Each structure stands twice: as C-alpha cells, then as structure tokens.
Amino acid sequence: NFPSQTLECIFNKYPPPKNPSFSYGTAGFRMNASKLDSVMFSVACIAIVRSLSCLNDSNEPQTIGIMITASHNPPEDNGVKIVDPFGDMLPQNWEPLATQLSNCSSYKDFESIIKPLWIKYSSNTLNKPASLVIARDTRESGPKLLNICIDLFDSLTNKYITYKNFNELTTPELHYITRSFNDSSFGIPTELGYYNKLSNSLLEILKLNNININSLINTTVDAANGVGADKLISFLKTSPSLKSKFQLVNSNTNDPLALNVKCGADFVKTNQKLPNGIDSKIASNENTLCASFDGDADRLVCYFFDKLNNKFILLDGDKIAILLSRLISFLISKLPSNNLKIGIIQTAYANGASTNYIINDLKLPSICAKTGVKHLHHEALKFDIGIYFEANGHGTVLFSDKFSIELKKFENDYSSAKTLLLLKDLINQTVGDALSDLLAVIVSLSILNIDANEWSNTYHDLPNKLAKVVVKDRNMFVTTDAERKLVEPPIQKFIDELVVNTTFGRSFVRPSGTEDAVRVYAEAATAEECQKLSDEVVKLVE
Numbered sequence: 001n002f003p004s005q006t007l008e009c010i011f012n013k014y015p016p017p018k019n020p021s022f023s024y025g026t027a028g029f030r031m032n033a034s035k036l037d038s039v040m041f042s043v044a045c046i047a048i049v050r051s052l053s054c055l056n057d058s059n060e061p062q063t064i065g066i067m068i069t070a071s072h073n074p075p076e077d078n079g080v081k082i083v084d085p086f087g088d089m090l091p092q093n094w095e096p097l098a099t100q101l102s103n104c105s106s107y108k109d110f111e112s113i114i115k116p117l118w119i120k121y122s123s124n125t126l127n128k129p130a131s132l133v134i135a136r137d138t139r140e141s142g143p144k145l146l147n148i149c150i151d152l153f154d155s156l157t158n159k160y161i162t163y164k165n166f167n168e169l170t171t172p173e174l175h176y177i178t179r180s181f182n183d184s185s186f187g188i189p190t191e192l193g194y195y196n197k198l199s200n201s202l203l204e205i206l207k208l209n210n211i212n213i214n215s216l217i218n219t220t221v222d223a224a225n226g227v228g229a230d231k232l233i234s235f236l237k238t239s240p241s242l243k244s245k246f247q248l249v250n251s252n253t254n255d256p257l258a259l260n261v262k263c264g265a266d267f268v269k270t271n272q273k274l275p276n277g278i279d280s281k282i283a284s285n286e287n288t289l290c291a292s293f294d295g296d297a298d299r300l301v302c303y304f305f306d307k308l309n310n311k312f313i314l315l316d317g318d319k320i321a322i323l324l325s326r327l328i329s330f331l332i333s334k335l336p337s338n339n340l341k342i343g344i345i346q347t348a349y350a351n352g353a354s355t356n357y358i359i360n361d362l363k364l365p366s367i368c369a370k371t372g373v374k375h376l377h378h379e380a381l382k383f384d385i386g387i388y389f390e391a392n393g394h395g396t397v398l399f400s401d402k403f404s405i406e407l408k409k410f411e412n413d414y415s416s417a418k419t420l421l422l423l424k425d426l427i428n429q430t431v432g433d434a435l436s437d438l439l440a441v442i443v444s445l446s447i448l449n450i451d452a453n454e455w456s457n458t459y460h461d462l463p464n465k466l467a468k469v470v471v472k473d474r475n476m477f478v479t480t481d482a483e484r485k486l487v488e489p490p491i492q493k494f495i496d497e498l499v500v501n502t503t504f505g506r507s508f509v510r511p512s513g514t515e516d517a518v519r520v521y522a523e524a525a526t527a528e529e530c531q532k533l534s535d536e537v538v539k540l541v542e
C-alpha cells in the first residue's frame with residue numbers, strides 16, 4: 001500500500017541538485033528560495049509519515065503542520081518546518097530522517113528510506129489517511145513552494161491523505177491550528193478561532209481587573225512588512241473595541257522586497273535602534289509603546305525613545321520574560337499558598353543582569369537552555385508555569401495541567417486565580433507568538449500599573465556585544481553546558497582567563513545553527529571592557 005509511482009513522478013518533477021547537502025537545523029530547512037523545490041517534496045513526505053506515526057485514541061493519524069517561512073531572513077530566502085500534533089516542533093530524533101531524505105539524489109535511494117517507514121506506520125492506522133495542514137508567510141516564493149506540496153497531496157487520493165491549505169498564516173497561527181485539529185479543547189482550528197481565543201481572554205481579563213480599554217497603553221506596531229501586518233489588521237477587525245489602541249507601520253506586504261528590510265524585531269534587536277517608519281518623535285510619545293514583529297510574527301521586541309537622555313531603550317525578550325514573571329508572581333502572591341513550580345528559561349544570550357534579577361529579586365529558578373525554541377520549550381514543560389524567552393524576543397509561557405486543576409479551586413473566590421487561568425488562553429501555548437505576547441505585555445503593564453519607562457528600569461542591561469566570525473569549518477566548534485563552554489577547539493581555558501580579568505565579565509563561543517559562522521558573545525561592566533573582551537575572544541577563535 002505504498003504509492004510508489006506517484007511519489008516517483010513528483011520526485012522527478014522537482015529533482016534534487018547534484019550533490020545535495022541539506023540539513024534540518026534549528027529552524028527546519030532554510031536557504032535561498034530557489035534551492036528549495038526538492039526539499040519541499042521531502043518535507044511533505046516526512047510530514048505524511050510523521051502523521052501516520054502519531055495516532056490518537058481512535059488509532060487515527062493526528063494532524064501535522066507544514067509552515068513555509070524564513071522568519072527574519074532576507075526576502076530572497078525561504079524555509080520550511082514541520083509542526084507536531086501538540087503544536088511543538090518536530091522531535092529531534094526525526095531531524096536526521098529529514099536531513100537524510102532531502103539528501104537523496106535518486107528516487108531509488110529516496111524510496112529505500114521512506115517506503116519501510118510508510119508501510120510500518122500505515123499498518124497501525126488501519127489504513128486511515130494521514131492528515132496535514134499547510135501555510136506560508138507573505139514571501140514572494142511562498143505560493144510556488146506551497147504548490148509543490150499541494151501537487152503531491154492532490155496526486156495522492158483521499159485514501160492516503162486529507163489536508164487543508166490555509167495559504168497565508170503567521171507561524172504561531174499554524175502552530176495553534178495544528179494543535180486545535182488534534183485537541184478540540186484547545187481551540188477552534190480556524191483563524192477566526194485563534195482571534196476569538198485571544199480577544200475573548202483579553203477582554204475578560206480587563207473586565208475582571210476593572211481596566212477600561214481606553215486606559216491601556218497605545219501601541220505602534222512595526223510588522224516588518226510581513227504576514228503579521230495582515231493578521232493584526234484581521235485581528236482588529238474581529239475586535240473593533242481594541243482598534244483605536246494600535247497604530248500599524250511597515251505593513252506593506254505588496255512589496256515582497258520590503259520584508260524585514262530596515263525593520264522588524266531582528267533589525268531592532270541587532271542594531272539597537274528604531275526601525276524605518278518609527279521616528280524618535282513617535283517613539284518618545286508618553287503612553288506609547290513601540291513593538292516590532294519579525295517576518296513570520298513569532299518574535300516580539302518592544303522599545304521607546306528616552307527624549308530626556310536622547311537614548312533608544314530596548315525591551316527585549318529578557319525584559320518581556322521578566323515583565324510576565326512579575327505579573328504572574330504578583331497574581332500568585334494574592335492566592336493562598338500552593339505548590340505550583342514556576343521557572344524561567346533563558347539561553348546563554350540572556351543578559352547577566354536579567355538572570356541576576358530572576359535569582360535575587362524574583363527569587364525564581366533560572367534555567368539556561370541551548371539556543372533554539374525547541375530546547376527552551378522542552379525545559380519549560382518541566383514546570384507548572386514555565387516562562388521561556390530568547391533575548392531576541394522569541395518565547396512564551398507554558399502552563400501545565402496541574403496549574404489549571406490547582407487554580408480552578410480558587411477561581412470563584414479570587415479574581416487573580418481567574419486572571420491566571422485566562423492568561424493560559426491569552427498566551428499561545430504552542431510557540432512564541434508576537435501578537436499574543438504583545439497583548440500579554442499590554443495587560444501586564446496595566447495590571448502592574450507601570451509604564452514602559454518603569455518596566456525598563458526593572459534592571460539595567462550590562463553592556464554586551466555579539467560578534468560573528470567566519471571560520472573554515474564551524475563544525476569544529478563543539479560546546480557543552482548549554483553552549484556556555486567550548487569543548488573543541490581547546491581554547492576555553494584562555495577564554496576563562498580573559499573573563500576572570502573583566503569586571504562582571506562573561507563570554508561564550510558557539511557555532512551558528514543557521515549560518516556558516518561562529519558567534520562570540522561578550523558582556524562586561526562597561527562598554528570599553530566589553531569591547532576589549534569581545535575583541536580578545538574573537539582573536540582566539542580566528
């Protein structure tokens with residue numbers, strides 16, 4: 001029961017390059033869009049097999065998602081990743097299969113790998129079809145790449161597969177929809193279902209805490225000229241009462257070449273400056289917060305311009321994690337004692353000042369995970385409330401089943417318990433989500449009764465620098481201790497010596513998972529010391 005002829009026909013329609021060397025990395029496959037045709041076919045096949053391998057209680061294949069995006073990369077790139085039934089990433093032990101299949105240069109090789117798996121898994125499903133959902137961001141190459149998957153899906157009959165094509169979605173919307181297909185208690189698997197879940201929980205939280213919509217901070221959103229722009233507009237159409245609180249800039253999705261150019265979360269975080277379209281006058285308005293999404297709207301950074309000191313102030317993923325933690329700690333403090341485990345998960349890139357604040361002021365456990373959302377997500381699942389953010393703005397808060405059970409005991413007597421339960425609906429439980437995180441930030445400021453300036457003063461970032469070093473072979477760089485220490489090449493003891501001689505010094509070296517380069521992070525008490533440490537570690541790496 002293996003559709004050999006159909007697969008061979010489509011394989012040959014989108015043949016792989018001569019010596020393929022693709023790799024399913026931190027963010028799936030990602031590269032120049034012109035090279036992705038054969039990869040799309042492989043991914044579609046893996047997604048089918050993955051669906052056949054994940055059965056629900058009735059032994060039916062669960063729904064798997066395929067998202068076509070290259071996030072904050074330049075307009076000419078694209079990429080694709082697979083979303084698992086619960087809305088999380090493809091498990092790591094499936095990644096080698098994805099890599100292996102994409103690197104088959106003949107159909108014969110391809111079939112020799114996929115056929116045994118396809119047959120093995122479909123025999124458990126009593127021949128029920130695989131189930132898939134697929135979407136893309138606004139990139140110019142998106143429709144063509146998506147059609148390669150559709151070409152395959154339509155060539156296979158209903159016996160093999162059922163699927164739904166959502167065309168344009170943000171990455172977090174597709175994660176939400178994938179999960180909702182498999183778990184109806186999570187949500188209605190449509191865009192409208194997603195918008196309603198966000199706005200219903202938001203409006204209910206406001207009502208419960210006696211907050212008038214007009215008193216919320218005004219937000220100017222830079223949508224990176226990406227899919228987040230179209231979706232913010234759609235969201236506000238479904239919740240008109242919120243419309244006046246949002247201003248949208250960089251929303252030109254008709255010009256594919258404008259995507260992520262001089263705007264968006266990555267640009268703002270990397271350059272520590274305002275994006276095109278937001279000048280210092282707008283950004284220094286009192287009671288205004290600026291926010292940037294990235295190209296697929298799974299990352300958020302906030303910021304404003306401090307007119308008094310003529311300074312750009314960034315509120316990055318670390319600051320967002322701390323704000324949400326403050327809100328959660330505040331709400332929990334109003335409840336009778338409970339034994340919910342709260343933890344904050346960061347990566348080595350988290351500013352040392354934020355980690356100190358977590359440990360010394362919030363008195364919460366701080367965990368360091370490897371870079372990449374899947375690693376943080378995995379650690380966050382170990383807590384009843386797991387708050388995870390990368391400094392670059394990708395993150396969310398995961399609430400466990402025990403959290404819901406415990407808080408339901410208090411929900412009739414304590415509005416803070418009810419608010420916490422509603423936060424579980426407001427904050428996307430599957431993956432980082434710029435829109436959902438932004439709403440959570442706005443609510444947090446309002447409930448904690450602080451403005452952006454007070455938020456930024458929670459702690460002060462240590463000066464830091466991220467350098468990129470192009471080396472002969474980045475695979476020679478092997479790390480341990482959540483990427484904070486190098487095992488190979490043997491230069492860690494020299495890095496340690498430099499760090500010890502720097503006030504509040506910290507530095508680490510890790511190979512990039514998305515680019516052919518090595519990254520060097522340095523942090524110190526002053527900008528001068530930081531620059532010196534960075535230069536010296538870079539020299540060791542070169």
Ligand code: 16G
Pocket residue numbers: 026027071371372373374390392394511512513514515519
């Ligand atoms: C990917 C990751 C992002 C991480 C970045 C690091 C996901 C969905 N995306 O874009 O979270 O920060 O890689 O890139 O996990 P690097 O390895 O090149 O430094």
Ligand code: ZN
Pocket residue numbers: 071072171294295296297298299
């Ligand atoms: Zn992204």
